[in-house]
Amino acid sequence: MAKPLALTLGEPAGIGPDITIKAWLRRNELKLPPFYLLGDASLLRDRAKTLGLDVSLAEVGAEDALATFADALPVVATGSAATARPGQPDGNSAAAAIASIRQAVGDVVAGRASAVVTNPIAKSVLYRAGFRHPGHTEFLAELAATDGPAPQPVMMLWSPALAVVPVTIHLALRDAIAQLSGDLIVSTVRIVAAAMKTRFGLANPRLALSGLNPHAGEDGSLGTEEQTIISPAADILRAEGIDVRGPLPADTMFHDAARQTYDCAICMYHDQALIPIKTLAFDDAVNVTLGLPFVRTSPDHGTAFDIAGTGTGKANPSSLIAALRLAARMAAAQPA
CATH class of the missing domain: 3.40.718.10 (Isopropylmalate Dehydrogenase)
Structure with missing residues (x-):
C-alpha cells in the first residue's frame, strides 16, 4: 500500500x-x-x-x-x-x-x-x-x-454472506416511519448503486428493496407505504437503469436462496437491516459509510x-x- x-x-x-x-x-x-x-x-x-x-x-x-x-x-x-x-x-x-x-x-x-x-x-x-x-x-x-x-451518509453493513443498508438510520421507530420518503429511498439507492460499482467492482449491482409493513403491506391491507412511497421510488430507480426489485416482504428476504438473488438489501429502518446481518455474520460484519469523499x-x-x-x-x-x-x-x- x-x-x-x-x-x-x-x-x-x-x-x-x-x-x-x-x-x-x-x-x-x-x-x-x-x-x-x-x-x-x-x-x-x-x-x-x-x-x-x-x-x-x-x-x-x-x-x-x-x-x-x-x-x-x-x-x-x-x-x-x-x-x-x-x-x-x-x-x-x-x-x-x-x-x-x-x-x-x-x-x-x-x-x-x-x-x-x-x-x-x-x-x-x-x-x-x-x-x-x-x-x-x-x-x-x-x-x-x-x-x-x-x-x-449511507450506512452499509457488509459481510461475505450479506450486505444491507437501512434507509433511515439512528432514529426511534416512529420517527423513522415519519421520515421515510420516496426522495430518501431514491437518493440512498443511487449512492449504494454507485458505490457497489466503484468501490466493490460490480458492473451491474442487484439491489432488493424491502417493504416497510408485514408482508410488504399485503396489497394495502397492512399499510399503504409500499404503494405510496416505496413502489414509486423503485419505478424511478428502474427508469434510471438501476437493477432494483421490490418492495419485498422483509421476512422472506434473508434465507439462503433469497440472498443469492441480490448483492445488497435496502431496508426501511435500522433493525430491519441489522438483525439479519448480525445473526448471520456477527463476528466478521463491517460497518461501511457510503456517500463520503473518503x-x-x-x-x-x-x-x-x-x-x-x-x-x-x-x-x-x-x-x-x-x-x-x-x-x-x-x-x-x-x-x-
Whole structure:
C-alpha cells in the first residue's frame, strides 16, 4: 500500500485498544494492510500490560507509519490524553474519541492515509459531553463538508454472506416511519448503486428493496407505504437503469436462496437491516459509510465495557480485521 489506514482510538475504556493490539500482533499471519492508531500511546501500553500481551509501540508521525508497521504498532498522537480504565469511561473519554476521529479524517483528506477505520465509540459518553450527532455516520458527514453542504451518509453493513443498508438510520421507530420518503429511498439507492460499482467492482449491482409493513403491506391491507412511497421510488430507480426489485416482504428476504438473488438489501429502518446481518455474520460484519469523499469502515459491534481489558481470549478482533481489509480493498478500488 502507498498509504496506511488511519485507525481511530474509539472509546478509550472499551475494547478498541484490545482489538487494535490483537490485530497488529496478527499482522504477519493474516497479511494485514498497514495501519496506525490515532490516540494515546500510554493507554495502549497500559492495556497491553493488563492483557499480558507483548507489543512494540512506536510514537510516530503519520508519514512514518508505513515504514514502522512491520516492527511496531505505529501510534500518532492527537494531543488528547486518555486516562480511562477498562470498562470505566471517565471525563476525558469523549474528548479523546472525538479528537481521534477528527484527525483521522484530516489525515485522509490531506493524503497522509488511504482510508479511515473507526473503533467503537460509546454514544452515551459522547452525548453527556455535548456531542450532538446521532453517531459516527452523521459526524463523519459533517467532517466531510469542507466546502458546501454535508453529503448524505449511507450506512452499509457488509459481510461475505450479506450486505444491507437501512434507509433511515439512528432514529426511534416512529420517527423513522415519519421520515421515510420516496426522495430518501431514491437518493440512498443511487449512492449504494454507485458505490457497489466503484468501490466493490460490480458492473451491474442487484439491489432488493424491502417493504416497510408485514408482508410488504399485503396489497394495502397492512399499510399503504409500499404503494405510496416505496413502489414509486423503485419505478424511478428502474427508469434510471438501476437493477432494483421490490418492495419485498422483509421476512422472506434473508434465507439462503433469497440472498443469492441480490448483492445488497435496502431496508426501511435500522433493525430491519441489522438483525439479519448480525445473526448471520456477527463476528466478521463491517460497518461501511457510503456517500463520503473518503472510505470509512468500522467493526460492527460496540465498546463491550464488560470484557475490556479482562483477558486475551475475550475481545475478538475478527470484525476489526475484516474492517481493515475491506477499507484497504475499497481504497484501492476508488476512482482517481
